[in-house]
Amino acid sequence: MREVAILGVGMHPFGRYLDKSLTDLAHVAIWNALKDANVSAKDVQVAYLGNSIGGLITGQEGIRAQTVLGPNGFGGIPMVNVENACASASTAFRGVWLEIASGLYDMGLAVGVEKMHLEDKARTISALISVSQLELSKLGMQFVGEGAMRCKRYMRRYGATKEDLALVAVKNSYNGSLNPYAFHRKPYTHEEILKSPLMADPLHLFMTSSIADGAAAAILCAKETLKRYETKHPITVAGCALSSGRCRESDPLDTDEESTITLTAKVAYRQAGMEPKDIDVAEVHDAMSPIELISTEDLGFCGKGEAVQYLKKGKTQISGDIPINTSGGLCARGHPVGATGIAQIAEIVWQLRGEAGPRQVEDAKVGMCEDSGGVLFNGDNAAFTNIILKR
Template identity: 40%
Template sequence: MREIAVVGVGMTKFGERWDKQLRDLFVEAANEALKDANMERNEIQALYVGNFSAGSFVGQEHVGPLLADYLSLKYKPAFRVESACASSGMAFNLACMAIASGMYDIVMVGGVEKMTDISAPEVTSVHAKAMDAEWESFFGLTLPAAFALIARRHFVQYGTKPEQLAMVSVKNHRNATKNPLAQFQFEVTVERVLTSPIVSDPLHVLDCSPVTDGAAAVILCSAELAKKYTDTPVYVLGFGTASDTIALHDRSDITTLGAVVEASRQAYKMAGIEPKNIDVAELHDSFTITEIISYEDLGFCEKGKGGLMIQEGETEIGGRISVNPSGGLKARGNPIGATGVAQVVEIVQQLRGAAGKRQVSGAEIGMTQNIGGTGSTCVIHIFGRQRR
């Protein structure tokens, strides 16, 4: 299996991009990545793009060729990958395998979502399509409601507190103030989180990732070619992917995401590392509870101790494991299909030492963890400054 390097990254400003269409956002990010890699567009051999639901958001399916067309990748294969919020994490994973197999030498992985063309209740309905349409959302379950069910069980089983959930939001908002591309560049307090409107009890607005327009793109190549494009390639050391039941109610214990446990087990094994070796991680904080559960399921702390981990500041920038220095889904923004690649962009910047005011000093090994739906998909990548 060939080793893989990331040699170029690009990302749009995340937020309400009223004047931009889906294709505009993608082209903006893709051009950034090409520029970052000092690469001509005709060097790209294939495009992998993560997108959750352009059909629902903007009435467009078949986005692979659309985006290839608008990036002028004439006749190049263009794959659209859909795995709910893990769409572009999965696209990245498939691109890694394409490089590793020797099928392609250079590929672009993008992710894009244009969400603000429809109303908030409509967005809630589209989000809900990431769950079981017939046995969950049909009956009125929303995605925040599903994570609220998880949070309440976590409260009961492990004594986790709403304040601890709020601390995730406080940390990620603080980090986002140092990220010029982040959607929310303002700080919040625990009190402000807990007094913000309830979305689905016990989750407040400030426990939830927002509605975001945005795109991100990265360029992968075989490790041998990396130095041709950059002095600071970032290498993919390992990855893991796993699925779980589509419906939350079909799991015996909803406070653990089995797909996260399994995907991380694969990724650690492939990279030959342990959780303690991770310096910086971009985790899937679609909701504050998701970050806390992820600490546990990724082995960053014992099961049930996620609330304590945030409370003790272990995941602050410069803490034991810096989590979501970009601001995470919560504050950087969560354009669903773009989120997985946006995580990769951040980890690459961190490992290059180019993350500016939010730089985790001495970061050698980083992780991205991208979750789809209620944890029905999990895809994890581990990155390093050095080849394996």
């Protein structure tokens, strides 16, 4: 397989845009990415679009890639609509990576886009529930409840407290305050977080990701064709792994079994010929901010049960050993479900290029994006991606 490079990335700032359609949101991200890559729409040979709840929200099912990309200047090329809940965009990214790595095409576009804000919030919540396994949703379980149960398991096993868990949001809300693409740009104090409304114990409002509208896009090309383009800093895709939830009898937090996040990361590490110590910066899927602690351990950045101490020592802050969620993560940046995966990639690309401004990690050479989406009846997530990028 051929090496694949990211030529450009672009985003539409995440936020609340009642008047904007999926096409409007994607437009800004796509054209920012094309400009960043210094190529034009006609150079793009294949496109994947990740979106999760647009069918229920906009009424347009089945052909959202074509209806969103057509008015944006694309047509007559292979287009694939992919869904994988919160990992939809990263799955779209992987699809384009594979089209190019295989040798079939030289340049492709991956877009993630989501429209969530409506006048009628109940419709959005109802759509969100539909990306967890229906049997689970019917029990009244949704993402916050499931995340809270996972946090409780972690607290029980390792003796962490709610106060410990809230520290993640302190770090990430600060990071988000430095990110012009983030929805929520206010750094919260520990006290403010613990005084925000309780959603599902131990999760308070500021420890949960918010619904958001937004889009993110990436232009990929075969590394061997790079000389054709006048680009600034191509970033190489070193590992690109996808997996799915497993049939299991117990939660890895209750046993010593490896989690699916760990198993997926191992595939990416193997593809990249790397190990955890090689990662300089990481974006992880903290739909509920304390979940970042579990991911920090599952990705191998610290030992089991050590993530709270690791965080307290500042190891995961921007100036730390392995800065995590420098973008602010899902809680500060906002979480337009089908766009998040490529927003993570954009953040890592900017970090590896040294373009992350006030949140720049010093001399970052290798970065990781970890994504998990949907919840299965047995509590495992449905879709997992792990993407390692290097400069």
